[in-house]
Amino acid sequence: xxxxxxxxxxxxxxxxxxxxxxxxxxIGTSEGTVRNRVERLTEEGVIERFTVATRTGNVKxxxxxxxxxxxxxxxxxxxxVEWAEVDFVWEVSGEEDVVLIVDCADTSEVNDLITRARExxxxxxxxxxxxxxxxxx
Numbered sequence: 001x002x003x004x005x006x007x008x009x010x011x012x013x014x015x016x017x018x019x020x021x022x023x024x025x026x027i028g029t030s031e032g033t034v035r036n037r038v039e040r041l042t043e044e045g046v047i048e049r050f051t052v053a054t055r056t057g058n059v060k061x062x063x064x065x066x067x068x069x070x071x072x073x074x075x076x077x078x079x080x081v082e083w084a085e086v087d088f089v090w091e092v093s094g095e096e097d098v099v100l101i102v103d104c105a106d107t108s109e110v111n112d113l114i115t116r117a118r119e120x121x122x123x124x125x126x127x128x129x130x131x132x133x134x135x136x137x
């Protein structure tokens with residue numbers, strides 16, 4: 001990945017629907033170059049997916065989950081991904097092992113998710129943070 005790829009990715013992070021012609025004009029290259037590079041970055045797995053960010057008025061939260069040492073983190077993360085309210089699942093280093101980014105109608109729904117997580121035998125504890133502001137970088 002070179003500087004041109006990074007410039008393209010930076011623009012797509014701001015708005016994944018930016019037309020390739022606009023990206024090309026902004027970075028000083030051709031539309032075909034942008035299209036080919038996005039296709040290559042997608043095939044190589046650098047771009048995992050194109051997604052939609054919403055401002056629903058809902059409560060967004062980060063639920064940090066500590067799990068037992070011998071737990072298959074990948075399997076647990078795959079289970080959490082299936083929950084409708086979960087936007088992202090991150091496997092992380094540190095005190096907690098898995099982080100859920102959730103989008104819920106209200107704090108009661110966030111609390112229900114925390115309870116569901118704690119009911120899993122692999123989960124040793126949780127910490128929750130409400131997300132007050134969100135910016136795309």
